[in-house]
Amino acid sequence: MQFRKILLSIFAMIFICSNSFAADWVSYKGGEGLGKGKHIVIVTGDDEYRSEESMPQFGKILAKRHGFDVDVLFAINSEDDSIQPDFQTNIPGLEKLADADLMILFTRFRNLPDEQAQPIEDYVNSGKPIIALRTSTHAFNFTDAGSSYTKWSWNNKEWDGGFGRQVLGETWINHYGAHKKESTRGLIAKGMESHPIVRGCEDIWGPSDVYGIKQLTGDSKPIVMGQVLVGMNHDDAPNTDKELVPVAWIKTYTGSLGVPSRVFTTTMGHGGDFLSEGFRRLVVNAVYWGLGMDNLIPDRADVELVGDYNPSPIGFGNYVKGVKPSDHEM
DSSP states (O other): OHHHHHHHHHHHHHHHHHHHHHTTEEEEOOOSSTTTTOEEEEEEEOSSSOHHHHHHHHHHIIIIIHOOEEEEEOOBOTTTOOBOTTOTTOOTTGGGGGGOSEEEEEEOSBOOOHHHHHHHHHHHTTTOOEEEEGGGGGOBOOOOTTOTTGGGSTTOTTTTTHHIIIIISOOOOOBSSOTTTOOEEEEEOTTOTTOGGGTTOOOEEESOOOBOOSOOOTTOEEEEEEEEBSSSSTTOOBOTTSOOEEEEEEEEEEOTTOOEEEEEEESOOOGGGGGOHHHHHHHHHHHHHHTTOGGGOOTTOOOOOOSOOOOOOOSTTOSOTTOOGGGGOO
């Protein structure tokens, strides 16, 4: 009897510990679909644009509509295990990247410890595809001189422009469209009308303001150009004083293993952008493209929202307090 009690206590402790650990992220098991058997890891952690809300919704779309297995990771307050987007130093679960087929990155100015940055570095050097959203052009800001990843910082001079410019194609420059005053209409770049990533993307609009671009590095090719609108409504007129600027592009990145990765970057990604069917389809198509499944992209990929999606207003400190990853379960 005593042995049985001890055994039950051990099982209970294992159950509690495993559930506590698993609560640091949310996982969506894919059903039937073209993505069945493929594993996607979404890494969030941005202070302003509500990636902690949009990426669980996008993960659900990838799992339920397309069959992918998806893990969504968050910036977690290490004291209460709640999602805290401005907690810069902790994103649990990054070891999941070791067996991921594709990484989606949506972070801003992260200052991660080496043991958490290492799995990202290993993934980036692996030759596997990368999808990067909005503030990922300035994904990292390593302020500790002892960090092994200071060159990744958005304003690094040694590795010009850091991770954003070197891996993704550009770092943070400025708000080209007026922030919270001028929205974005996405127009397919000239010559890219038949590219599979833009298939079925006739109407791309979002409340994002267009980010400034100084240069696109390497073999970057613009896919979507951002037209600055004079207001925050879908049908507002273009601001004719501002030229078109790339808001989505593709490129390759070759890391230390010498294997080129397919990279898709978009500077759109405001929580409200994911209310746009055209924008959601653009990113879903990019997932297929990144995985080399270009020929499987349908004429109009299914991007129907899964459940309710009403993103909170953007802004620093505007995130919903006390939310746990388990609150995003499907």
